[in-house]
Amino acid sequence: MRxxxxxxxxxxxxxxxxxxxxxxxxxGEMEAGAAMPSIRQLANDLQxxxxxxxxxxxxxxxxxxxxxxGYRGTFIHPDAKENSGVDLNAWVLRELSKTIKAxxxxxxxxxxxxxxxxxxxxxxx
Amino acid sequence: MRxxxxxxxxxxxxxxxxxxxxxxxxxGEMEAGAAMPSIRQLANDLQxxxxxxxxxxxxxxxxxxxxxxGYRGTFIHPDAKENSGVDLNAWVLRELSKTIKAxxxxxxxxxxxxxxxxxxxxxxx
DNA sequence: ATATGTACCCAAGCTACAAGGGGTACATAT
DNA sequence: ATATGTACCCCTTGTAGCTTGGGTACATAT
Numbered sequence: 461m462r463x464x465x466x467x468x469x470x471x472x473x474x475x476x477x478x479x480x481x482x483x484x485x486x487x488g489e490m491e492a493g494a495a496m497p498s499i500r501q502l503a504n505d506l507q508x509x510x511x512x513x514x515x516x517x518x519x520x521x522x523x524x525x526x527x528x529x530g531y532r533g534t535f536i537h538p539d540a541k542e543n544s545g546v547d548l549n550a551w552v553l554r555e556l557s558k559t560i561k562a563x564x565x566x567x568x569x570x571x572x573x574x575x576x577x578x579x580x581x582x583x584x585x
Numbered sequence: 586m587r588x589x590x591x592x593x594x595x596x597x598x599x600x601x602x603x604x605x606x607x608x609x610x611x612x613g614e615m616e617a618g619a620a621m622p623s624i625r626q627l628a629n630d631l632q633x634x635x636x637x638x639x640x641x642x643x644x645x646x647x648x649x650x651x652x653x654x655g656y657r658g659t660f661i662h663p664d665a666k667e668n669s670g671v672d673l674n675a676w677v678l679r680e681l682s683k684t685i686k687a688x689x690x691x692x693x694x695x696x697x698x699x700x701x702x703x704x705x706x707x708x709x710x
Numbered sequence: 711a712t713a714t715g716t717a718c719c720c721a722a723g724c725t726a727c728a729a730g731g732g733g734t735a736c737a738t739a740t
Numbered sequence: 741a742t743a744t745g746t747a748c749c750c751c752t753t754g755t756a757g758c759t760t761g762g763g764t765a766c767a768t769a770t
Contacts, residue, residue, distance in 0.1 A: 472728085473729080473730075474729080474730090498745085499745070499746095500745095501743095508731090509730060509731045509732080510731090510732095511732095512730060512731080514745080514746075515729095515730095517745085518746095522692050528744085529744085529745090530737090530746090531738045531739050531740075532739080532745095533743085533745085534744085534745080548697075549693075549701060552688055552693055552697065552701045553701045553704060555684055556684060556688075556698075556701050556705050557705045559680055559681060560705050560706070562680065563677055563680070566673070567647050568673060569644075570706060571757085571758070571759095572673075572674060573677065573681075574706070574757070574758085575674075576674060576677045576678045577681060577702055580678065581685070581698070581699070597758085597759060598760075599759085599760090623713075624714080625715095626713095633761090634760060634761050634762080635761095635762095636760075636762095637760065637761080639716075640759095640760095642715085643716095653716095654714085655714060655715060655716095655767090655768060656714040656715075656770075657768095657769080657770090659714085696728075699728085
């Protein structure tokens, strides 16, 4: 599996990683059960930090595109193909957009929305 | 109408102003139709910036607690008493909390939520 | 001339968060 | 010993928003 990373890109490195893995799965280049390179290995190959790769892997596992099996390494998830198609962030964007539109429709200030937002994010409600 | 402002308070000045006007209305100290001090007048009395007072007045007018009549000055709104009781921000807080809880329930990262939020706030959707 | 609300410009000081990196450590099991 | 994912600590850089301020200007109508 070829993975390329561009430091000068506007897109964050971990986002590039996630996108490329999902793309490889969708194209059939990576099939269910195939072994992924280890975090340290990939980080070394791409000459980037372990934690950047680890972050990408963490997101990929949450989306059930890969499966980490502890000391045995990381593998492509059985349902990787279906799960690579769903865009969680797009859904978040739509839902959030609806909520915020309702606020702006009744003349709630953007500043007030931001303050409420930061309260919610902090208080873990 | 006595208005006091505390610079050393954690609460922003314009928020203190809004709260005190609403409180005065609810207590009956200020009745519908009563004249508010002008923006420049109040700013000068409290030794704060015009724009800070103007901001408070803008919010009070949106909430229909006061009414600005251009060069004639600013007055307490006919429905000020009812409108001083409703808390717009509390409603925003509740709605936003529901939406964000749905995100966290499906393991969307706080970071992802923040990014989506800033996109929505920018794109004016 | 004077006063009203309003709308711009610009700035300082502060806080929060992002992305990325450096390093260290742990339990797991081969 | 070695490799795995994972979890902490610290840090730098950059971006963004908030609050408050200073200043200037405008149309309004007295």
